Amino acid sequence: MKAQRIVVRIEISTLISRDGKINRRKMDRLAMVLTNLHNSGKQVLVVTSGAIVLGSEKLKLPSLPDTQLEMQATAAVGQAELIRCYQHHFDEYNQIVAQVLLTSDIICYPQRVENTRNTFNALLEMSIIPIINENDPVSTSDIEFDDNYPLALIVADIVQADFIVIKMEMNGKYLIVPKGRHPALVVDGETELQEKLDTYCQVLVHEKIPEKAIFPASIGEIAF
Amino acid sequence: METRNQQDMDYRSVMKNKQKIVVKVGTSSLSYPKGRMNFHSIEKLAYVLSAIRQQGIQVVLVTSGAIGVGAGRLGLTHRPKELARKQALAAVGQAELIKIYQKFFEEYNQTVAQVLLTKDVVTIPSRNQNAKRTLTKLLDMDIIPIINENDTIATYEIEFGDNDTLSAYVASLIKADLLVMLSDIDGLYSADPRTEMSAEIIHSVLEITPELEQLASGAGSSFRTGGMVTKIAAAKICLKDGIDCIISSGADPAIVFDILQGKDVGTHFVAGKINMINHA
Numbered sequence: 001m002k003a004q005r006i007v008v009r010i011e012i013s014t015l016i017s018r019d020g021k022i023n024r025r026k027m028d029r030l031a032m033v034l035t036n037l038h039n040s041g042k043q044v045l046v047v048t049s050g051a052i053v054l055g056s057e058k059l060k061l062p063s064l065p066d067t068q069l070e071m072q073a074t075a076a077v078g079q080a081e082l083i084r085c086y087q088h089h090f091d092e093y094n095q096i097v098a099q100v101l102l103t104s105d106i107i108c109y110p111q112r113v114e115n116t117r118n119t120f121n122a123l124l125e126m127s128i129i130p131i132i133n134e135n136d137p138v139s140t141s142d143i144e145f146d147d148n149y150p151l152a153l154i155v156a157d158i159v160q161a162d163f164i165v166i167k168m169e170m171n172g173k174y175l176i177v178p179k180g181r182h183p184a185l186v187v188d189g190e191t192e193l194q195e196k197l198d199t200y201c202q203v204l205v206h207e208k209i210p211e212k213a214i215f216p217a218s219i220g221e222i223a224f
Numbered sequence: 225m226e227t228r229n230q231q232d233m234d235y236r237s238v239m240k241n242k243q244k245i246v247v248k249v250g251t252s253s254l255s256y257p258k259g260r261m262n263f264h265s266i267e268k269l270a271y272v273l274s275a276i277r278q279q280g281i282q283v284v285l286v287t288s289g290a291i292g293v294g295a296g297r298l299g300l301t302h303r304p305k306e307l308a309r310k311q312a313l314a315a316v317g318q319a320e321l322i323k324i325y326q327k328f329f330e331e332y333n334q335t336v337a338q339v340l341l342t343k344d345v346v347t348i349p350s351r352n353q354n355a356k357r358t359l360t361k362l363l364d365m366d367i368i369p370i371i372n373e374n375d376t377i378a379t380y381e382i383e384f385g386d387n388d389t390l391s392a393y394v395a396s397l398i399k400a401d402l403l404v405m406l407s408d409i410d411g412l413y414s415a416d417p418r419t420e421m422s423a424e425i426i427h428s429v430l431e432i433t434p435e436l437e438q439l440a441s442g443a444g445s446s447f448r449t450g451g452m453v454t455k456i457a458a459a460k461i462c463l464k465d466g467i468d469c470i471i472s473s474g475a476d477p478a479i480v481f482d483i484l485q486g487k488d489v490g491t492h493f494v495a496g497k498i499n500m501i502n503h504a
Contacts, residue, residue, distance in 0.1 A: 058335065059365070072354075073361040076337035076369065084323045096297065098315035099322075100376050101340050115379045118308035119315065126298065128316060135374065137339050137358050140350050 004201045005043045005124075005161040008034060009152040012050025012082065014167055020057050022085060031089035033190040034129065037197065038095065043124045045159060046097075047132045047152040048086070051078035075136035086131045096128050101135035104151055113158055120159050149219050156215055162204065164215055165193070176200060177222055180213035184222045232427040235494045236486040238468060244363070245402040245484075247273065248286040248391035248458075252408035253474030259292045261320075267328045269477040273368060274332035276480065282363040284398065285336075286371045286391040287325070293317035314375035325370055335367045340374035343384050346393050359398050392458035396465045403462050404483055405455055406474025411491035412440065412452065427488055430497035432460045459493040469493040 015026045038044045052071055055078025056064050065071045083099045090097045100119070106112050123130050134151055149166070156164050156179075166175040174193045176185040178200065187196045216222045249269060256262050269285075277283045291310055294317030295303060304310055322338045329336045339362075345355045362369045371394055373384050384390040388405060395403040410425055417423040429436065440452040455471050462469040472479055472490025482489050 069357055069361055072358045073337070073365065073367075076339050076358065076362060077335060077367060080322045080326050080336065080338040080370075083319045084326060087319055087323055096316060097319065098294075098312065098376075099319035100315050101374060102377060106377070112377065112379050115307075115311075116377050119311040119376055122306075122308040122312035123315060126312060128312065130315065131319075135340060137337070138341060138345060138351065138355055140354050 004041075004163065004204075005045070005159055006037065006163045006165055006197070007045045007047055007152050007156045007159070007161045008165045008167070009047045009148055010049075010167050011148070012048060013053050014172055016050075016053065022054075024089075027085065027089045028092065029190050031086075031095070032093055033194060035090060035093040035095040036194060038127070038129060040194075040198070042197070042201070045120065045124075045130050045132060045155060045161070046086070047148055047155055048082065049133060049148040051075040051082050051133060051136060054078035054081040054085075057081075072137050072139075079133060079136070082133070083131060090129065098123050098128050098130050100130045100132045102132060102151070102154070103135050103139045104141060104154060107154055107157075117158050120155075124159075153215055153217070163197070163200070165197070166219075175222070177215060178204060179215055182207075183224050186224070232488055232492070233486070235428050235492055236488055238495075239402070239484050239486040242281060242402045242468075242484060244282040244284075244398065244400045245276070245404065246284045246286060246391055246395040246398075246400045247480060248387060248403065248405045249288065249474055249477075250387070250405070250407050251289045251292055253406050253477070254287070254289045255292055255296075259296050261289075261293060261296065261324065263324070263328075265474075265477065266324060267331070270325065270328035270334070271332055272477045272480050274329060274334040276484065277334060277366065277368055281484070283368050284359070284363070284371060284394060284400065285325075285368055286387055286394060287321060288372070288387045290314040290317035290321055290372060290375055293320045311376050311378075318372060318376070321372075322370065329368065335365075337362050337367050337369045339369050339371045341371060341384075341390065341394075342374050342378050346397070352397070356397050359394075363398070386454040388454040388458040389461070392461035392467075392469075395462060395467050395469075399465075400467060403458070403467055403469045404480060405458065405469070405471045406477065406479070407455065407471060408474065409452065409471070410473045411471050411489075412436075412456075414439070426491050429459070429491060429493045432456060432463065432493070463493055463495060466495045468495045 015023050017023045034044055052075050055074035058077055058081055065074050086097050132155055152164055162179055164177045168175055174187045185196055187193050273283050291313045294313030297316055297320055326336055345351045359369055373390055391403055412426045413423045414426055415423040437456055440456040459469045470483055470490050470492050479489055
């Protein structure tokens with residue numbers, strides 16, 4: 001059975017406590033579950049956001065920035081904090097991570113897409129989990145504040161992933177979104193995520209997912 | 225070419241007025257010969273740059289070393305040849321590097337930011353303006369931006385190719401008044417110091433002539449991509465934009481203090497003199 005490729009989309013603010021600091025225990029749990037998924041034979045890529053939130057915390061800003069310029073500067077500070085955080089927690093489980101910053105206009109440049117695909121393949125081959133984010137400090141498109149789903153979609157497309165897993169902001173549950181026409185699954189916690197993904201993988205292995213099968217174009221189009 | 229004299233010292237006097245500097249640090253200044261990180265050097269660099277920033281001078285750091293650090297982290301003993309592998313190593317190494325920089329700069333209460341660039345930042349006007357604004361904003365916030373090439377995703381058409389060139393473009397972009405390139409060589413020599421006893425450091429360069437470019441391509445180590453050739457090319461970009469440029473040894477980052485005090489270390493590519501020569 002070929003390794004199932006999963007793009008996990010994490011919104012860091014789901015892991016931030018009321019005092020604005022990252023909930024270490026939740027982060028730790030996340031790192032453990034994702035590493036475990038990886039260890040069980042799946043290939044895992046993480047699409048994260050939260051650079052601006054972390055940057056604001058680090059800079060002790062009175063509120064989140066609201067101009068493009070301030071967002072970009074704050075993101076430059078916050079991204080460094082963000083990747084450090086991922087590294088620290090994954091390190092506990094001996095899992096090496098890598099940082100990949102993309103601009104979403106990459107889809108306009110087939111050569112760059114090809115190149116990035118090769119890089120992701122190399123990382124996955126080396127058992128590394130890529131932590132991917134939008135390169136906000138240099139991006140000229142509007143900064144997507146809370147929704148990195150488009151980026152997760154782009155990455156899923158580039159690496160030809162089988163699943164997108166989304167950690168939902170409002171209730172902290174996970175949404176397993178398979179490629180093609182199969183329904184999405186809502187799961188409760190990290191333990192359930194592991195089990196349900198395993199099961200769904202088995203189910204899908206027996207179905208033939210067409211080459212051209214695609215993911216829903218937006219969160220609104222996800223069918224349950 | 226000139227030997228050390230009062231003229232060289234006069235050229236250096238401008239160093240005391242620098243307000244916005246770019247410091248480029250090469251792999252050799254950050255790692256041991258086998259590629260492992262030299263924390264002592266990195267810590268010293270953090271100390272020196274934080275102190276300079278405290279004095280009211282704006283500082284940008286251009287770093288290298290992501291691929292080497294990535295190789296170290298993965299226990300690889302040599303640089304891979306395949307592009308995808310190199311890019312993968314850069315992705316791992318850059319994360320490690322920025323983490324380490326943060327850690328050390330934090331000791332000196334200095335906030336840093338990470339900015340990864342590709343060459344289209346130079347060539348595409350909207351990207352250019354955008355990057356300039358972001359960097360300027362960070363500097364105004366008393367933050368030290370740490371810049372590297374976005375090696376992980378750069379393709380041929382958008383790569384700078386070497387960080388010497390990148391650092392010159394950055395200096396130009398933000399209108400810095402000084403670029404310091406810290407290297408494994410003390411400066412530009414009049415001949416190959418490894419083979420010529422008479423080789424001396426050239427203290428001041430007013431114009432980059434074809435002869436000088438030839439000299440540079442002969443001397444200095446060239447197995448790393450940042451040999452003297454790329455440094456001269458970077459200096460050329462600086463001079464064209466009226467930016468002073470210094471090449472010096474990165475063995476002790478405290479040399480940057482010396483440079484800013486106007487001491488005659490390394491080779492100084494003197495801004496603003498090209499027109500004077502042509503009219504002499």
